[in-house]
Amino acid sequence: MQLSLFTALALLVLTATGFLAGRTRALAIGAREEGRLHSLPNYHGYFVALWTGLPAFALLALYAVTGTMVVNTLALGELSRASEPLQQRYEAILATDEDHRAATASVERLEAEIRMLRAEADAIIASEGPHSEALAPLRARQEERLFDQDDARFVITSREAAIAGIVLEAADADVADARARAGFEYRRLPPEQRELFVADARALAFADTLASRDTPELRAAAEAFVPRQQALAWGVSLAALALAAGGLAFGRSRVTRQFRARNRVEWMVSAALMLASAIAILTTLGIVLSLLFESLRFFASIDWRVQDFLFGTQWSPQTAIRPGQIGQSGSFGAVPLFAGTGLIMLIAMLVAAPVGLFAAIYLSEYADSRFRAWAKPVLEILAGVPTVVYGFFALLTVGPLLRDFALFLGYEDAVTQSALAAGLVMGVMIIPFVSSLSDDVINAVPQSLRDGAYAMGATKSETIRHVVFPAALPGIVGALLLAISRAIGETMIVVMAAGQAANLTANPLESVTTITVQIVMLLTGDQEFNSPKTLSAFALGLVLFVLTLILNIIALRVVQRYREKYD
Amino acid sequence: MTDAPRPIADAVRQRLARRHRAEGRFRMFGVGAIVLAIAFLAVLIGSIIAQSTGAFTTYTLTLPITIEREVADPRGDMSEASLRRGSYNQLIQRALQAELPAASSRTELRDLFSLYSGLNAAPVMRRVVADPSLIGQEISVSMPVNHEIDLYLKGITVREDRQPGEGAITMDADGDEVRLTGEMPVFARFVSRIRAQAEDERQEALSRAARAQAQAGMAESRDAREAALAAERRAFADAERFETIIDPETSILLGARTASLLIGVNGGVISVSAVSPDGRTAQGSVLLPLESDAASSDWTEWVIETPPAARRVGDLQAIYARTLEERGLIDQRFNTRLFLNADSREPELAGVMGAFIGSILTMLVTMLLAVPIGVGTAIYLEEFAPKTRLTGFIEVNINNLAAVPSIVFGLLGLAVFINAFGLPRSAPLVGGMVLALMTLPTVIISSRAALRAVPPSIREAALGVGASKTQAVFQHVLPLAMPGILTGSIIGLAQALGETAPLLMIGMVAFVADAPSLGLAGLTQPSTVMPVQVFLWSGASERAFEMRTAAAILVLLTLMILFNAVAIYLRRRFERRW
Amino acid sequence: MAEDANVKAGTVYHPAEGNRKVKVAASGVDVFYADKQALHDVSVEIGDRAVTAFIGPSGCGKSTFLRCINRMNDTIDTARVSGSIRIDGEEINDRSVDPVLLRARVGMVFQKPNPFPKSIFDNVAYGPRIHGLAVSKDELDSIVETSLKKAGLWDEVADRLDQPGNSLSGGQQQRLVIARAIAVNPEVILMDEPCSALDPIATARIEELIDELRENYCLIIVTHSMAQAARVSQMTAFFHLGHLVEFGPTEEIFTNPRDRRTQDYITGRFG
Ligand SMILES: Nc1ncnc2c1ncn2[C@@H]1O[C@H](COP(=O)(O)OP(=O)(O)OP(=O)(O)O)[C@@H](O)[C@H]1O
């Protein structure tokens, strides 16, 4: 880090030098030769500076992003090489181990049987539907096989651990062997623990954070990291400086009287701007591709029963652990989530639509400018409050209040985390959203329409209800659609205040769960990245994205049309 | 020429009153909506301020501690490694024990040492490591008391009442057991109080029983009926228990579900376990030894109304805490740890500093990415791009991106930055990148508006004197649009500052006990940010975290207001009308 | 009683048509927009059952004065009106006068046609509906029909009354809003440059219509077309820089203006 910081500073100096060099040379040429320079000296300066700085900084940036990964790969490669003898001894012992061989064979056999059972089950489902009675015995048998398979797997791992222990025991405790042991240990770690191993080794090597453990193996591993890190850092720094110097020389050599430095520089500037605007597209592309890709993996893991996901009414992803289990896709029925999302959205809109609309009407039609001047910022504050604050408010103030009120009214099953609490607070959050969008829309209604109504002897409210509102209706609908999309995508309030129970209910006093809540539940805490459980979060994300995208597109269209009508 | 009769005026007049009433109603709806919205805001802010008040002060235990050589320096070589292994908690414990030598049994010591968290030894260790000459000296160490004790001393979780007793009492000791006798019914006040309390509880239990009975009658399934009947039986049993207290004939036994009565007399404290129904005598045990057994009329009736079962602070802990408070060793101070510490499992030690630094780092990354890219995009689309299908598509795309739920950006970050690029989880670098993508549309849209507001005459003038397109844009248009761009960017960053959901996706919810370092290295260290800290604390079960959450929210809101104030100031200061 | 007195005292003399009852009488009207004075001490008496034209260069305050007559200036926050305006002898700037009622009696047609976002039928029926002028659906139908007939639009729209008002052409829309204005049978109709957005043929139709309406209404029309003023009006008022410079029978103003500024304006020396 220190070194790259120093290099960056040096590069800055070089770049500045490049600028001066280009400029001076251009000035000198201008003074010496006949005729005007094509470009101002400053542009020659920029040109040389760009040649000096750009490639070198690009290299440095590449190093910043990939450096750690490269060092890790190199160091781990070294560890793995060092551990080769241990690994071979381990594999040799393993190959002669009876228990291990037997267990491996039985895992394979059970695998085949499970596949056959699945095929049978699929055939039954295809002919008799997913609720057929005939599935039950199959399911039971499969359960049994899976159980046996787990047993066999346990035997395998425990044999492997025992043999690894023997191998390690045999290895000496000197430093060279510590490195071999480290590599051996790393190879045997399950993938999710490898990250921690690397992090600890790096922490010991570079002392920038605290390591969670400190063992001779980790120390040995750390020693493999240090020289590689240093070599790479020095190499990159020198290469960057060399690139900069080369760029400077090259750029400077291009400076002549006719050289179109300005056009070159401007071309680069507009190329950079174009690149910047490509980011927006890349983001969308990234969202679509990543969601789609992970969702496809999810659907593959539930055997493409997409309809079970979209129309199933049973959501219990925590119980669906093993891939390939019969009927397992049934526990990924997302209808309770859609229903919960809809219920909370409805409650929120019941609050936000009338209050937001009336607030907008009052502000744009009744209030004088002085009142508007302070009421609008107050509403904006409501919009600026972070959603996690609303969540806290819903959880600790509104939720208990509603529960006590429901208990007081004699509703015994009242809970703190309810659809109503989350919906109400979300509604409050959306009020300023509705009101500011509607305010724009109402202000866009031409004054001549109002004048026409007033001139007929309409009162203010009649003018608003009969003329302004119908005229603004498309825009208001657009605003409400955007608000709905906002309510559907809102996360923190529901995570904190709506509960996690996947109830399929229309009772606002019960706990419900939403798409966003489940995404958070599935992706926080410990996770195995490839399990259907984790992947299902991406499928939910895809649904959410598509839903809000459709709403946004319709809303933006409607508002656009409306604007065109009155502009 | 005569006028034909004009009937309209009369016809209109007929309905006029009704129409004006409708007008008034409509207007009231409007006023109501505004009032409602503002009231919501007031209640929101008000309730958070009210909830936070307890968090800004903390009861602090200050002890003179002697740094004994053999404890602080186990290897005896004064090396840093040795000093770090010292058992500083033992030093604190010794000092505390010296203050209250009466605490000697195992349970007594446990209660005594639970007044503070062992984590407080770490700062002592750091002090000694930094300055080994402290060894052998006596230093003064301040530490926050345990959060439950803190809440008790603040009177938030426990109801208690301490009054001087009336009339003399005599004490007959028999081992630890003491028999208290008053010259008159000295405990009558307590007896009537506890009876009233028991009567309330009994009524409550009876009505609970009645409700359960009704439920059993209406139950739809057998299980539900069984459950309701069981609840009814429990409620009746409760009611019966309270009846024995109310009964004027039997003596009152105090226990886990009644108020506690402590008698402070002769420098010690007696915990009462039974009171005679006439309030004249009581039976108890000594919790803090008395200096003498002499009869005294100078005693304190100390009633802890919240029953032991309903509070986290035992009688003995309460006695120790109050004793130390009376000696001036525990006092209430401003809670600097809330602002200067990083997160901790112990509420009294937890602070927002770690999250604050995390927020700063994350915002830096967001700003460095979102502002240049956003402004660049805006300049390109507004000034350079030909109006083609492609640029039209980019526009639609940006508008849609602005309305994509923030959590989707989190999913993008998880799938691309962490899983595909292998960047570290929980790191401000990744958080900042995700938030930058999220903020980008806001920056682009407001920058474009600012650029569009610069009148074409400026561009034409620049181009007219021979400037190239790039020069016109960068030297003339951009400076004029800068205030608008800055305002939009700051508002976008303020949004990002308050964002939580996408950061949950990339693992910034981890418990991080050390603040990340404020530098390049911090960018990849695990950390959290202010709103996520709020989320984490709000999920904690300790009551003390609840008020700290509210306090953290106030800090966050202050930051947001600061951001927005800067934006408003810039807008006002540089506002220009063409 | 008061009205009788006015009928006798308040008459306007017109050389060709004799005395006419005064419908609108303004005296000492000043209008301010914030601090800027738009009208200075305007006093005028406008006769019933005739067309009065307001002419004058742009920005001289014609519209402002017109809007005083039905208190449309109330809807502008910054506008302040002082002085007296009487309709049939009744002060309209009085607090006790309800602008809603006043505007029902004084209709207004604007420069740009502004049909409501409703059907043709609902546009015309709007006034009668809100004021409760029709007891039954049939009565409403007949009011709409008569109004559209009076406005000369019936034949063109009779078979598409349920189509939106803004699906009509500009000239038709302007006749629609005139029909909308006369549907409540007002006493005075104000028209602010009603033809400025129309072609000559549509203009001719509106002018014809104005001429017909003269039979029953007091019409006041703002126009920039001297020819139009000469064609449709009996009386003409000339405004300049917020002052009412000259008011008199139209022929007189056009053939024999008394004020120099009037002469300059109608001969096109400024405008
Ligand atoms: N709403 C308003 N706020 C402020 N000033 C106004 C407003 N309406 C009109 N004015 C000013 O009052 C003066 C008179 O305007 P008015 O509209 O009456 O002119 P006009 O004679 O109708 O002009 P034109 O023939 O162009 O319609 C003008 O100087 C105008 O700028």
Ligand SMILES: [Mg+2]
């Ligand atoms: Mg006008």
